[in-house]
Amino acid sequence: MNAPAIQNHSPEVSIHDGKAVTTSLAVAHYFQKTHDNVLKKIRSVIAECEEEYRLVNFNETSYTRGNPNGGVGISTPMFELTRDAFVLIVMGFTGKKALQWKIDYINAFNKMEAALSGATQVANSISQEEKDAYNINALVTHYMVMFDAWRYQIEPALRKIESPIAGRLQDRFKDGYIFLKNVEKSLNSKLLPGQSARIR
Numbered sequence: 001m002n003a004p005a006i007q008n009h010s011p012e013v014s015i016h017d018g019k020a021v022t023t024s025l026a027v028a029h030y031f032q033k034t035h036d037n038v039l040k041k042i043r044s045v046i047a048e049c050e051e052e053y054r055l056v057n058f059n060e061t062s063y064t065r066g067n068p069n070g071g072v073g074i075s076t077p078m079f080e081l082t083r084d085a086f087v088l089i090v091m092g093f094t095g096k097k098a099l100q101w102k103i104d105y106i107n108a109f110n111k112m113e114a115a116l117s118g119a120t121q122v123a124n125s126i127s128q129e130e131k132d133a134y135n136i137n138a139l140v141t142h143y144m145v146m147f148d149a150w151r152y153q154i155e156p157a158l159r160k161i162e163s164p165i166a167g168r169l170q171d172r173f174k175d176g177y178i179f180l181k182n183v184e185k186s187l188n189s190k191l192l193p194g195q196s197a198r199i200r
Contacts, residue, residue: 011108020112024079045088057085083109129190133197136184
């Protein structure tokens with residue numbers, strides 16, 4: 001049996017629906033098999049799998065290939081395969097270079113899954129905008145408690161004793177409230193869809 005030729009391209013792994021996947025077409029191309037033979041192998045493996053496992057790891061789809069007679073392309077069956085599905089399909093592939101090609105493909109899955117994991121961590125991390133919005137909202141809440149204490153207790157007491165600072169502080173509290181609400185509105189408007197005011 002002749003050894004396959006040396007590969008001059010990389011394994012094809014991409015992200016789809018939050019999972020690292022390859023396709024039956026990419027596997028056939030990379031391992032220098034006909035797509036029909038890879039599809040037969042997939043269908044024979046699927047026949048032995050439980051339905052839940054099949055639904056998670058094998059997604060039957062299609063691609064459009066060129067029409068040898070010209071005109072409209074031909075819709076052709078294809079499978080998207082998770083790492084687990086890929087391993088099941090190619091474990092029987094043999095040949096001098098097949099082992100290295102399997103390793104290369106698994107490494108490609110590893111890289112894509114690491115990138116996916118990193119993207120998830122970034123999505124789950126708290127942005128500065130979320131922290132700023134949380135802090136300003138908390139500050140407004142605390143300010144309102146102090147403002148209410150001023151309006152209903154401290155200011156009336158100061159006016160009773162005719163303190164000259166009652167009027168000046170009243171203006172400061174009112175101005176402070178206006179500025180604080182403007183900052184609150186500005187910082188909350190910077191939150192992107194899916195973000196919320198939070199610190200953890």
